[in-house]
Amino acid sequence: MNSVHDMGGMLGMGPIAPEAGEAVFHERWEGRVLALTRAAGALRRWNLDMARHARERIPGPAYLAMSYYQKWLAGLETQLVESGLVTPDELARGAPAPGSAKSKPPLTADQVRRQSARRGPSERKIDAPPSFAIGQAVRARNIHPIGHTRLPRYVRGRLGEIARHYGAHVFPDSNAHGRGEDPRHLYQVRFSARELWGEEAAFRGVVSLDLWEPYLEFA
């Protein structure tokens, strides 16, 4: 989805503003949003790719104006409602609808402390052999999916080289839309600065991305 979240290569977003001695959470609510997101994720009503896509669907002007945890909050609210776990009315009132059922939380403090509620790795075994070999030249496809994708615009159509094969991993373009994990081979792909940014590129070197096989074609 060609939205503002896919911002690699843009200029004009302003200065980078590192803070000395930055706190982990600037305000208490930020930590609560992170915790609510993790705890609600344990309900297994959506996956990581759906969570990312919910944030990406925040309209551009609002996305750019929000802080990081404001985006998480918006994404969480979207998912709670879309999954049917809460109604828009409950969200607006901050209280359950009268007579609504009460569940048992799947994630306990003890599980958090024992780290036993992790979502696990995204690598999967598949039968299909990888189509590309280390050192092979590939081109990132010029595709513009309407839904979720992890292929940034700035590499589409560009020529790169396979640097490493990571095995097969859950394919976000499918998983974000509830169409199953559809694992595909994942590669580290290197693009030269000149290929991406032209002969007057501002630096000498490479940009490396991790790209799924459906994003690539033989060069």
Next chain:
Amino acid sequence: MAHDDPSHHDHGQTPPSDVALRVKALESLLVEKGLVDPAALDAIVEHYEHKVGPRNGARVVARAWTDPAYRARLLEDATAAIAELGYGDREDAPVVAVENTPAVHNLVVCTLCSCYPWPVLGLPPVWYKSAPYRSRAVIDPKGVLAEFGLTLADDVEIRVWDSTAEVRYLVLPERPAGTDGLSEDELASLVSRDAMIGVAKVTR
């Protein structure tokens, strides 16, 4: 769908106190519905405030500087090498360590969101998650580094790692000169979070 437009709340203009109230209301709603346990929320916050953070990564770096066999294992399979020191484990996203040398400087970014090696560095700083860094790191890394006060020689190759999948990248910085006599603990105390992202060098 009633809720397919996430903009229906007016987030952009919401002052922090209103956000705090909204989060409080959401928490009490989810607790009352039995969807989340408040004690689990406390434990999650505690974990990120106190259990993970860049001190973990600094210990990995200091070990790699003092133990050549560990350094080799880290560069070969960072996920396993990091787990050796008790951080993260094989259930986490795989980690790849990339080594700075006099000829190569590495820089990590996530242009699409904010992917970051949580088990070794904790939660990312605000600037890492913000538009200026995410947008510019891949097109003008030298300009980005200059904003952090780091100027590289013209012949240094820059390698930018855009974390587009579930692989996480950790920069193994160069060990500063004049640190031969330091212990592993003393070395770890020199290693900054920024050096492990690649926007700083480690200095004495």
